Structure formats: C-alpha cells, structure tokens
Amino acid sequence: MSAYANLNTNYHLLLQKLDQFIRKYYLNKLLRGTLYTIGVVLAAFLIISISEYYLYFSTTIRKILFWGFIALAAGIGWWGVLQPLLQFFKLGRIITHEQAAAIVGAHFINVKDKLLNILQLKHQATSLTDRDLIEASINQKIDDIKPVPFVGAINLAKNKQYVKYAAIPLLSLLVLAYLAPNLLRESTERLINNNQEYAPKAPFTFKLLTQNLEVVQNQDITLQVKTEGSVIPNEAFLHINNFPYKLTKGEQSGEFFYKLSNVQKSAVFYFDANGFRSNDYNLTVIPKPSLLNFDAALNYPDYVDKKDEVLRNSGDMVVPAGTNVTWTFEAENTETVSLRFGPSGSPETNATPSSGNKFEITKRLFQNTSYTVYLSSQKLPKADSMTYMITVIPDAHPTISVEEQRDSTDAKFRYFMGDASDDYGLKSMYFKYRISPAEVSADGPYQQTNIGIEPGRKIATYTYTWDLAKLSLKPGDRLTYFFEVWDNDAVNGSKFARTQIMSYQAPTNKEMEQLAQQKNEDVKNDLDKALKDLQQFQEDMKDIQQRLLQKKELNWQDKQQIQDLLNKRQEMQERIEQAKNNFNENLKNQQEFKEFSEQTKEKYEKLQDLMDKMMTDEMKKLMDKLAQMLEQMNKDEMMKKMEDFKMSDEQLQDELDRMMELFKELQFEQKMEETIDKLNKLAEEQKKLGEETEKNSDNSLEDNKKEQEKATEKFDELKKDIKELDKLAEELKKEKDIQGDTEKQQEEISNEQEQSEQQMQQNNKQSASDKQKKAGQKMKEMAEQMQEMQQEMQQEQAEEDMKSIRQLLENLVRLSMDQEELMEDLKKTNINNPRYVKLLQQQNKLRDDSEMVRDSLVALSKRVFQLEAFITSELTELSRNMGDALSNLAERRVAPAATNQQFVMTSLNNLALMLDEAMQQMQQQMAEQQQQSGGSCKNCKKPGKGKGGKPSMKGMGQMQKQLNDQISKLQQDIKEGKKPGGKQMSKEAAQLAQQQEALRRSLEEMAKKMEGNDGKKGEKGQEGNNGKSGNDKTDERKNKDGKGEEKNKQARELRDLAKEMERTETELVNRKLTADMVKRQQEILTRMLKVEESEREQEWDDKRQAETAQNRTPNPPPAFEEFIKKRQSETDLYRTVPPNLKPYYKQLAEKYFKSISY
Known part of the structure; x- marks a missing residue:
C-alpha cells in the first residue's frame, strides 16, 4: 500500500513538472509571436502608407489595402499573440503530456524515452494484472529522471534574436512620425476614408462646368470640365464605371467635354489629366417611367358571335363597333397612366391603379380613333407617350339579292331565289307586296310574309314560291313586291336592306x-x-x-x-x-x-x-x-x-x-259567250249611267258625258266583236247570220247613245237619261236574242249530230255482225272451194263499207267534242286490219286473215261503244239544256265520262244492265219455246256476245290504265315539293300508297270481271243460255256497281285533294332546282372561310367565293 502511495506521489510530481514545461513552452511562443506581429504589422503599415502617399491609389485599391491590412493584422495577431496566450492559460487545444515528454526527452540526453515510457506504463498499469511489477518499474524510472528540470528545455533568452524584426519597423515608424508626420497622417486618412477620391496635388485644378448632374434615364448628358492652373493639359479623361473615356477639347483653352448617351443608372465619376485626377462627382439618374407590358382585353358584343381575346403588347387594333376594351398597363417608375382618345386637346382619362405596378382602364368603342398613352411620375410628368390607332368596323348593312323565275307551265306562280348576307348575322327576312288597284290612285300599306331563316347566319340562301292566284287580282291591278332582310345589330339597332322593287301589272x-x-x-x-x-x-x-x-x-x-x-x-x-x-x-x-x-x-x-x-x-x-x-x-x-x-x-x-275544226268551233262558241256576257254587262252599265245622269247635278254632267263616251266606245268594240263572230260562223258554215240578225239593233243602240250625248251637251238631263236607259234596255234585248240564237244553233247541231251518230252506230253494228258471219263462213270453207272467192269479194265489200263509215266518222269527229281522241287511231287500225285481212285472204293465208278480222271486230266494237257513250252524253246534255229556262248551258256536266277518255264504270254498268236484260229475255224466250233455235237465235246470241266482248275489252283497258296510272303516280310521288315539311311528305306518301293499293284492288276486280265476261261470251257463242249464266251476269253487274261506287268515292277524294292542291306549291322548274343544289354546295364553300381571318381579308375571301358562285 505504501509502495502504491509512493508511486502516485512521484507520478503526480512528474505531471506537475510537465505542466510547468507546457506553460513555459507557450510563453515562449507568445514572446516570439508578439515580436513577429509587431514587425509584420508595422512593416505592412509603413509600406501601405508610403505607397498610398505617393501613388494615390483608387478607392478600390485603398479598400483592398485597408481591409487587407486589417485582415493581416488580425490574422498574425491571432497566430502570434492571441492563440499562444489562450494556450498558456490552457484554453483551447494544447500539447499533451506525451508530446511534452517527447520534447523534454529530445532536449535531455539522460531522459530520452524514459519520461515517455513512464507515461505509457502508467496507462498500462490500469488494465494489466501484473500492475505491481509495472509500478515498480515506473518508480525506478521516476527516480532516475527526478533531478532533471524540465523547464530548462525552454530558453526564453533565445527570443532576443527576434527583437530586430520588431525594432526596425518600430524605429522606422518613429522616424517617419518625427520627420514626415503628414505622410503618415494623410495616407492613413486616405486609407481610412477609402470611399472618397483623393487626387494628387497637381499644377492645375479641375472645375466642373456642368451644374446639373441629374439626368433622366435613357437620356443623354454632356459633362463639361475646365482645367485652371499654371499648366494646361493637352488631353483629359473621364473615369466612370471603372472605364476611362477621352474628353473632347472645347472651343476655349483648357475646356473639355464628353457626351454620355442613354444613361441608365447613377454613377460616380472623376476627371484625370497628366496623372492628376479631380474629385469624385455623383451623376444622379432620375428613373424614367417606362411601360413593361400591356394587355388589351377585347370583350366583343355577344351578337357578333366572336370569342373574346386578349392582345398582348399590341396597341393597334381592329374591332367591331360596341367592343369593350380593357387595357392593363404594367409600368415601372410610374405613378400615373393616362389615356387621351382623339386628337391633341382632347380630354385625358387616368387609369385606375391596381395590384403592384399595374393600371387599368376600360372603354367601349364605336368609331375609329387614335389614342395616346402617357406615363408620368412626380419628377417627370408625361415622361413618355405612345400613340396607337383603333379601327372600328361598323356593323354594315345587310345585303340581299334575288332572282325571279316564272313558271312556264303556270303563269300564276313566281319562283324567287337569292342570297342574303351580313357581316355578323341575319335576324329576319320578309317578303313584302302591295296591290295598287287600277281604279285607286293612292297606294295602300305593304303586306308581309315572314321568310324563315336561321337567326345568326351570316350567309343565307333562300327560295320562295308565290302563287298570284291567291291574291285575287283584278284586271289592271298593279303589284309591287320585294324582299327585305334585317341584321342582328345589337349596338345601333337592326338595319335592313331590300332587293330591287319588282312589279307585275295585271293585264286589262x-x-x-x-x-x-x-x-x-x-x-x-x-x-x-x-x-x-x-x-x-x-x-x-x-x-x-x-x-x-x-x-x-x-x-x-x-x-x-x-x-x-x-x-x-x-x-x-x-x-x-x-x-x-x-x-x-x-x-x-x-x-x-x-x-x-x-x-x-x-x-x-x-x-x-x-x-x-x-x-x-x-x-x-x-x-x-x-x-x-x-x-x-x-x-x-x-x-x-x-x-x-x-x-x-x-x-x-x-x-x-x-x-x-274543233278549235274553230270552240273559238266561235267562246267568242259568242263572251260577246253576250260583255253585252249584258254593258247593258247594266248603261242603265246605271242613265240613273246617275238623272240624279246628278248640272256640274256632274261633264263627268257623265265622259262616262257615256266610254260606254259608246265599248259598244263600238262589241260591234267589231260581232263582225268577227259572224266571220267565224261563216268559216264554220253556220246557217245563222249573226251580223244581219243584229244589225238593226246595233244601229238603234248607237243612235240612242249618240242622242244621249247630244242631250247632255244641251244640259238636258232627263232626256239624256231616258236615251241611256233605252240604249241599255236594247242591249239587254240584243243579248237575249244572241243567247237564243246560240241555243238554237247548239240544239240544231246536236240533233243533226245525234242523227248521224245513230246511223253510224247501226252501220258499225251491222259491219261487226257481217264481219263475224264472214269469219264463221271462212272457218267452214276450204281455200280451194269456189265459194272462197265470193267470201273474198264480201271482205272487199266490207272494206268499202268501212271506208264509208270511216269518212262519216271523220266528218262527225270534226263537229262532236264528245268523241274520244282515240277515234282516229281506231279508224286507222280498222283500215289497216281491213287491208291486211283482204291481202291475206287473197294470198290464201286464212289464219293471219282471221286474226286481222278479229282486230277489225275489236275496232268496230270499240267505235260502237264510244258512239254509244257519246250519244248518251249528248242526250243528257240536251235534256239538261231543255230544263234550263232560256239561259245558256253553263253548268252542264258530262255524264259517265272517265278521266282517261274511255267509258266510265257508270256507263258500262248501264250497258251491262241492258245486256243482262237482253240475255234474260232471250233465255226466257227459249225456255218458253218462242225461239226454239235456228239462224235468228244464233244471230241474236252472237250480237250479245259481241256486246259483252266490247264491254270486256273496255274493262281490261280500264284495269290496265289503273295499273299504269298507279305506276306513274308512284314515280311522281318520289318528287319533292318546295316548302313542304317532312310530316307533310310522309302523310302524302302514305296517302299515295293508300290510293295505289285501292287502284290495284280495283284493277284486280276488273280483271276478274273480264274473265267472267269471257265465259259468258263463250257460252253465248255456243248458245248455252242457262239459268247459271243469268245468275252469273247478275253477279257481274253487282260487282260492277261496287267498283262504280268505289270509283265515285275515289273521284270525290281526287276532287277534294285537287281543291286542297290549290294551296300547294307546284314542282319548281329545273332551273329553280338547279339553283337550290348550287346554293347548297356554295354554303359549304362559304364555310371554308377561316373564322380567325382579319376582317379585311375575310371580306375579300367572302367576295371571292360569291364571285365564283355565279
């Protein structure tokens, strides 16, 4: 434990010694860095100051030098002074103990790596298990280097050698500060005030003559300068925006100028001459109001059917009248935007500011005008202006053209076709007409009919059919008419255009x-x-x-x-x-x-x-x-x-x-009727004129006299008509002398009229009136006489014709019977039999007889209208077959001759049937005329006349009834034994068979005609009718289909009846007159009556539809239909005009398309 404590103490002391070394290490760096810093900063200051003092750097270089010096001082101060100082106080990043140990080991030989090893072993001792051994090694090494002073490795005295680097610049600074203080002061001042221009003192000075250094943006300015001093430079320069410009010499010595063009922004400038420069001057640019962008939003009137659009940066415009234009101006440096519409002096209107730097103004345009846009600011009122032109296209009047065609088949119809157009669209179209009666001087109002056109169409093709018959025009009436079209001008109100005024004068x-x-x-x-x-x-x-x-x-x-x-x-x-x-x-x-x-x-x-x-x-x-x-x-x-x-x-x-001949006869009859009618009318006028003469005052006699003169002229014209009528009667070989029979009355009437005029000249009203009334009465009597004369001639002619028809009818029946008998004889006679020659002679005689009948029929046909048109063709067939039969018989060709004979009989029977029908019609007409009390037969009707000129079902039904009665009578006579047989009975049966055959052929012809008419109607049904709607056409087609079905049904019924009749003919020829035949004949009659009833209903429908058809438009002529087709193709051509063309070019295109369409 004591060893470990000892180790820690030694190691701690070792670290303290290392820390002391580190502080001295940084102190050494601080001293050396301070010397370097002082030397470098002072040297740089001296160099920059002296350079600036003598060189007069520009503001840019001075800025660079000034800020460069500051950066240098700051940088070297950080490196040499501030950073070591912070490290001395252990602030920031410093060297480690290991680095310090390495420096110490390198300085002291006896230390070398020991110090570094100690530090490394100490770190290892914390993680190894044999730490005691390591710590013992550490203590030993510490003891070896403990006497070594680590701080001795740093010698501060060595820094003395660096003092010179700081002393020299410092002494230089002190010397300059003492000897030339202005140098340091002025250069330092210029460096500090690096934005200000400094000029070296020159032997002359620059005097700026231009007083106002403010210029409007984008304008020019002339800078004038004058040099004053002992020396006048030969040239001078203007420096602006770091670019020199050589000045132009002025008229006076020492004066220079330069023109700056299109100045955009403010700038600093100075002058330079002979290396000397003036002070800096500021050129101030006043921003000019300028237009960056502008839009013109065009809001067109709705009726022009044009999409609104926006014009960008385009001031000139072409617009329809009534267009609302909204201008949006985007401007800079602008406080006010105003517009002046019209010439100079017109009032101005300010635009309304909107978001940002935008201004708006709206105006509705009605006429061509120019407009000027003014841009203003506080300093620059109306600094800029732009003038543009507005072309306003007024809504033009519509145009209309018309072509008139008259129906060649019906003078009452007028067909009109044409075009109408407008620049923006049509609104309506009318057909207007006015009737001006002949007897009325004043004109009445126009009547109008709306012509249906699609509103909004720019080009319309129209057709119109006009039936003059519906106007009930009177003779002499004048009709004026035209077409009128209106446009859809919603700005100024609709305008109209008319075609040329067309006219029609009804003839008198x-x-x-x-x-x-x-x-x-x-x-x-x-x-x-x-x-x-x-x-x-x-x-x-x-x-x-x-x-x-x-x-x-x-x-x-x-x-x-x-x-x-x-x-x-x-x-x-x-x-x-x-x-x-x-x-x-x-x-x-x-x-x-x-x-x-x-x-x-x-x-x-x-x-x-x-x-x-x-x-x-x-x-x-x-x-x-x-x-x-x-x-x-x-x-x-x-x-x-x-x-x-x-x-x-x-x-x-x-x-x-x-x-x-028939035309002359008709002309005569019509002339007769017209003359009688005019005579009756003139009689009434004459009588009325006499009454007016009696009533009127003396002042009105002159007018009555003029009216009487007119009446006299009319009667003179009537006398001429009577002469012409008499001439016609002579041509027709009429027995009546019309002129001779009425001559006396004509003279009396003329005398009465002449005397009435004379009495009026003498102002004798009563006598004049009596003469006028007598003249009218005699005219009435003369008309009655002529009426009686006409009826008498008609009755005499009818009686004569009836007599001729009866005789011819008997001859035809006899010829038919003789031909049939000859046919029967030929069947029984061999061609080599001598009797064959006699039969040939009989056939020749029949031909001669038929020629006589033919001549009589031809003569009769020239007088009798009732004879059908096919009479000549039937007579021709009769003659041809008679001749062919005779030729074939002469050549012994019996079979072809029999065929010809059969055709001869057919022609004879047809002619007989036609004469019988004509006789019935004439009988009925005569009966109706006799029932009339003295009047002309104006309402006579033809009975039994069919549409095709052949006998009708009514006439054939009557003939069938008569035939049935004859068959029943003959069958009854045979049954009662009155006619047991023989030649007479065969002859009667043959005659009945011929009559039945004639009826059968008529039925077959009628059936064929029904089928043919149905086919024709079907073809006609395919044709369109101008002005009809789709529903009308559908109904009409259904109606025609229904008629066709009914006609086919009737035709089938007639053919069935013909087959039944053929059975009857066969039985009659074979003389098999039985009760079944009589019954069948009655059924045939009943069925014929049903067909007659159906035909009568059909005729009633046809009549009703004919009356309705008067309100229909007839089929237009080919030229009219061709026009419609042509205009339809032109409509597609007009649509190819691009809608986005400019109006001028669009009008040219439309004119071109119109020009090539005619």
Whole structure:
C-alpha cells in the first residue's frame, strides 16, 4: 500500500513538472509571436502608407489595402499573440503530456524515452494484472529522471534574436512620425476614408462646368470640365464605371467635354489629366417611367358571335363597333397612366391603379380613333407617350339579292331565289307586296310574309314560291313586291336592306282579249302550216317511194333526200308542239281572269287531250326506225316503214283536221259567250249611267258625258266583236247570220247613245237619261236574242249530230255482225272451194263499207267534242286490219286473215261503244239544256265520262244492265219455246256476245290504265315539293300508297270481271243460255256497281285533294332546282372561310367565293 502511495506521489510530481514545461513552452511562443506581429504589422503599415502617399491609389485599391491590412493584422495577431496566450492559460487545444515528454526527452540526453515510457506504463498499469511489477518499474524510472528540470528545455533568452524584426519597423515608424508626420497622417486618412477620391496635388485644378448632374434615364448628358492652373493639359479623361473615356477639347483653352448617351443608372465619376485626377462627382439618374407590358382585353358584343381575346403588347387594333376594351398597363417608375382618345386637346382619362405596378382602364368603342398613352411620375410628368390607332368596323348593312323565275307551265306562280348576307348575322327576312288597284290612285300599306331563316347566319340562301292566284287580282291591278332582310345589330339597332322593287301589272280585259285572240290566231296558223307541211311531206314521200321502186339499192343522193324528208317531218312535229304550247299558254292566261262555263271547260280539256295524243310514241319510234334503216341503207325495210308512215300520216292528218275544226268551233262558241256576257254587262252599265245622269247635278254632267263616251266606245268594240263572230260562223258554215240578225239593233243602240250625248251637251238631263236607259234596255234585248240564237244553233247541231251518230252506230253494228258471219263462213270453207272467192269479194265489200263509215266518222269527229281522241287511231287500225285481212285472204293465208278480222271486230266494237257513250252524253246534255229556262248551258256536266277518255264504270254498268236484260229475255224466250233455235237465235246470241266482248275489252283497258296510272303516280310521288315539311311528305306518301293499293284492288276486280265476261261470251257463242249464266251476269253487274261506287268515292277524294292542291306549291322548274343544289354546295364553300381571318381579308375571301358562285 505504501509502495502504491509512493508511486502516485512521484507520478503526480512528474505531471506537475510537465505542466510547468507546457506553460513555459507557450510563453515562449507568445514572446516570439508578439515580436513577429509587431514587425509584420508595422512593416505592412509603413509600406501601405508610403505607397498610398505617393501613388494615390483608387478607392478600390485603398479598400483592398485597408481591409487587407486589417485582415493581416488580425490574422498574425491571432497566430502570434492571441492563440499562444489562450494556450498558456490552457484554453483551447494544447500539447499533451506525451508530446511534452517527447520534447523534454529530445532536449535531455539522460531522459530520452524514459519520461515517455513512464507515461505509457502508467496507462498500462490500469488494465494489466501484473500492475505491481509495472509500478515498480515506473518508480525506478521516476527516480532516475527526478533531478532533471524540465523547464530548462525552454530558453526564453533565445527570443532576443527576434527583437530586430520588431525594432526596425518600430524605429522606422518613429522616424517617419518625427520627420514626415503628414505622410503618415494623410495616407492613413486616405486609407481610412477609402470611399472618397483623393487626387494628387497637381499644377492645375479641375472645375466642373456642368451644374446639373441629374439626368433622366435613357437620356443623354454632356459633362463639361475646365482645367485652371499654371499648366494646361493637352488631353483629359473621364473615369466612370471603372472605364476611362477621352474628353473632347472645347472651343476655349483648357475646356473639355464628353457626351454620355442613354444613361441608365447613377454613377460616380472623376476627371484625370497628366496623372492628376479631380474629385469624385455623383451623376444622379432620375428613373424614367417606362411601360413593361400591356394587355388589351377585347370583350366583343355577344351578337357578333366572336370569342373574346386578349392582345398582348399590341396597341393597334381592329374591332367591331360596341367592343369593350380593357387595357392593363404594367409600368415601372410610374405613378400615373393616362389615356387621351382623339386628337391633341382632347380630354385625358387616368387609369385606375391596381395590384403592384399595374393600371387599368376600360372603354367601349364605336368609331375609329387614335389614342395616346402617357406615363408620368412626380419628377417627370408625361415622361413618355405612345400613340396607337383603333379601327372600328361598323356593323354594315345587310345585303340581299334575288332572282325571279316564272313558271312556264303556270303563269300564276313566281319562283324567287337569292342570297342574303351580313357581316355578323341575319335576324329576319320578309317578303313584302302591295296591290295598287287600277281604279285607286293612292297606294295602300305593304303586306308581309315572314321568310324563315336561321337567326345568326351570316350567309343565307333562300327560295320562295308565290302563287298570284291567291291574291285575287283584278284586271289592271298593279303589284309591287320585294324582299327585305334585317341584321342582328345589337349596338345601333337592326338595319335592313331590300332587293330591287319588282312589279307585275295585271293585264286589262282588253289586253287579255287581244292576247287570247293573237294566241288563237297563232294556234290556227301553226295547225294550218302543219297540215300543209304534212301534205307536202306525203307528196314527197310518195315521190321517193316511186323512185325507190325502180332501184335495187339506195345511193347517197337517195339517202340525203330521205334525210331531208325526215328533217322536214321533225320541223312539222316541232310546229305541232309549238301549237300545243300556244294553246296551253293561252288557256292558262284566260283561266286567270275568266270564268269558263262547265261546257267550255270540258271542250278545252278535250282539245288538250287531242293535242297531247296527237304525236304518239309510235310515231316517234317510227321516225327513229326509219332513221336507223336509213343508216343501214336497207331499202326493203325502209319501204315497209314508209308504208307505215303513210298510214300514220293519214291518221295525223285526220287529227289535225279535227283539231282545227274543233278549235274553230270552240273559238266561235267562246267568242259568242263572251260577246253576250260583255253585252249584258254593258247593258247594266248603261242603265246605271242613265240613273246617275238623272240624279246628278248640272256640274256632274261633264263627268257623265265622259262616262257615256266610254260606254259608246265599248259598244263600238262589241260591234267589231260581232263582225268577227259572224266571220267565224261563216268559216264554220253556220246557217245563222249573226251580223244581219243584229244589225238593226246595233244601229238603234248607237243612235240612242249618240242622242244621249247630244242631250247632255244641251244640259238636258232627263232626256239624256231616258236615251241611256233605252240604249241599255236594247242591249239587254240584243243579248237575249244572241243567247237564243246560240241555243238554237247548239240544239240544231246536236240533233243533226245525234242523227248521224245513230246511223253510224247501226252501220258499225251491222259491219261487226257481217264481219263475224264472214269469219264463221271462212272457218267452214276450204281455200280451194269456189265459194272462197265470193267470201273474198264480201271482205272487199266490207272494206268499202268501212271506208264509208270511216269518212262519216271523220266528218262527225270534226263537229262532236264528245268523241274520244282515240277515234282516229281506231279508224286507222280498222283500215289497216281491213287491208291486211283482204291481202291475206287473197294470198290464201286464212289464219293471219282471221286474226286481222278479229282486230277489225275489236275496232268496230270499240267505235260502237264510244258512239254509244257519246250519244248518251249528248242526250243528257240536251235534256239538261231543255230544263234550263232560256239561259245558256253553263253548268252542264258530262255524264259517265272517265278521266282517261274511255267509258266510265257508270256507263258500262248501264250497258251491262241492258245486256243482262237482253240475255234474260232471250233465255226466257227459249225456255218458253218462242225461239226454239235456228239462224235468228244464233244471230241474236252472237250480237250479245259481241256486246259483252266490247264491254270486256273496255274493262281490261280500264284495269290496265289503273295499273299504269298507279305506276306513274308512284314515280311522281318520289318528287319533292318546295316548302313542304317532312310530316307533310310522309302523310302524302302514305296517302299515295293508300290510293295505289285501292287502284290495284280495283284493277284486280276488273280483271276478274273480264274473265267472267269471257265465259259468258263463250257460252253465248255456243248458245248455252242457262239459268247459271243469268245468275252469273247478275253477279257481274253487282260487282260492277261496287267498283262504280268505289270509283265515285275515289273521284270525290281526287276532287277534294285537287281543291286542297290549290294551296300547294307546284314542282319548281329545273332551273329553280338547279339553283337550290348550287346554293347548297356554295354554303359549304362559304364555310371554308377561316373564322380567325382579319376582317379585311375575310371580306375579300367572302367576295371571292360569291364571285365564283355565279
């Protein structure tokens, strides 16, 4: 224990000695560091001060030297003084005992590593098990080095050698402080005030002539300086922003200047010359208000349908009128932003400051203007300005164009088509019209109809159909009309534009009569010329046929002659077509202002039917075939076609003759009715004028006289009409002398009118009135006389025609029976039998008889309107088959001859049926006329007339009933034994079979027509109608489908009835008259009556729909439909104009698209 205590004591003493060594170690460092610090700091101070004193460093270098000196002093003071001092007091990091032991061991030879070993063993003794041995070793070593003074290893006296490093700078400082104190003072002052410029004293001084050292940002400033002293430098420099600029010499000696351009920021500057510099000067830049960015938010009016947009840094703009513009300016160094709209002197408006350095102002624009933006600050009012231009596009007036087309088939319809456009959109469109009656001088208000257009469309294509018939125009009325379109200008209010004002003058009665008369003459001239051309054509055709018979084949000259002949035929057909067009046009014109009697209407319809069927498809095909044969140079085939042409031309000639005569007859009847009507009206006017003359005062006699003169002129015109009427009657070989029978009355009326005028000139009202009334009364009597004359002529003509029809009907029936009997004989006769020649002679006689009947029928057809249009074609077929039958019989070709004979019977039966129908119609018309009390037959109706010109179900039903009665009577007579058989019974049965056959063929033809009409209606149903909605079209299509189904059903029923009738024909020929036949015939009649009822209902529906159809728009002409298609494609073209084009270029594009669309 004592050994351990001893060890601790020795070891503690050892550590104390080491601590003393460490303190002396740092004391030595402190002394040496102090000397170094004093020497370095003083030397640096002296060097810097002397350098500054003589070199006049710039402020930057002085700053570097000053702060560099401070940093040097601080750094070496820390290293040499402060750090050793802290370590002396054991503050901070110091050397360890081991490091100190190493230093001591290195200094004392007898210590060496012992001291370090002691410390190491002491550390090991704390962890090893044999610590006693270690501690003994430690004590031994401590005892060996205990006498050694560790502090002796540090010799403080050695620091004397470092005193010189501090003494030399110190002595130098003291010497300078004594000998040149200004050097240290001035240089130190300049170093301390391192921000201030110091110039070396020069033999001259700088005098700044520029008084104001403030400059506006971005502007220029000229710095002027003058040197004063004993020496004037040749050149001088301006130092600014660490960059020298050579000054320009001024006009006076010693003056210099320099222009600083576009000064941006404040700066310090000085002048320098010959190594001498001036004091520092401060150039102050006044910040100029400047615009960094600005936006213009364009809020367009809603109606222009344009998306709002923002213009960035763009002051010029093109905007629609009414646009709200909000400017947002972002500026710096700016206190106020103001705008002046208009020229100089206009008021200014300050923008409202917003967040940060932004300003806002809003204005609504209506017209072109310039505007100036001013930027201001407190020191710089209106320091900057910018002027821009605003182009305001006013809402232009809409534009509208129109094209008018008239319906060539109906003068009452007008078709309008056009375009309307506006720069921003259309609002509405109207069609306006005004009727100005002929007898009224003042104009009334316009009526308007809204034309549906899509609001907002910029370009609209429109079509409109106008039916003048709905206006109930009177003769002489003037109609003015136009289209008007309005735009959607929401700023200034809607504006409108109109098309050119169009007009229509309704013709007067006199003009209509003159036009109708002229058209009638044109029709007659065309028909007459066509007849002459046809006759010439026939003669030329005959000559060519005779020449071709002598040739084996055709040559080029023959071909050319035939081609010329075909060209003439084509011209003739065109002339007939022209006559047809003139006729239809005349009819339509008259229907606008005239009310025809029912009888006149039916006759016009009959003439129309004749016109339509005059040029048949067979004729056109025949011409095509002949042209084809001509190309093939086929003589034989061409000769055959020429023969066919001959038959066809004969038929056409008959039709033209009939058409001409019937047209003259109709013209005469219509002229007669119109003359009577005008005479009655004039009589009423004359009577009324007489009453007014009696009542009016003397002052009004002059007006009455003028009215009387007009009435006299009208009667003079009527006398001319009567002369023309008499001329027509003479052409038609009428027995009545209209002019002669009414001449006396005409003279009396003229005398009364003349005397009334004379009495009015003498102011004799009563006498003048009596004369006027007498003239009116005589006119009335004359009209009644002409009315009676017309009825008498009609009745006489009807009786004569009825007589002719009965005779012809008997001849046709007899011919038919004779032909049938001849057919039966031919079946039983061998062609080698001598009797065959007699039968051939009988056939020849039948042909001659048929030609006589043919001539009579042709003559009758020229007078009787009731005869159907197919009479000429049926007569042609009759003649052709008669000739063919005779030729075939002569050639012993019995079978083809029998076929021809059968066709002959068919034609005879058809003609007989047609005559029977015509006779029934004439009988009913005569009965109705006789029931009328002296009036003209204006409301006569044609019974039993079907739409197709063939007998109707009503007429055939009556004939079937008569036939049934005859069959029942014949069957009853046979049953009672009155007619047991024989030739007479066979003849009666054959006649009944022929009648049944004729009825059957009529039913079959009617069924075929129903099926054909249904097909045509189906085709027409595909056509659209302008102005109809989709629902209307759907209903119409359903309606047509329902009609078609009903027609098909009726056609099937008629064909079933025809089959039943054919059974009856067979049984009648075989003389099987049984009760079953009679029953079947009754069922046939019942079914026919049902079909008749269905047909009557259908006709009622057609009539009702025809009345409804007056409110429908007819199919537009092809040009109108082409316009619609074209405009639809142009609408797509207009849409290709890019919406974001500038207005100027957009207008150019739209004008271009419009220009190429026409």
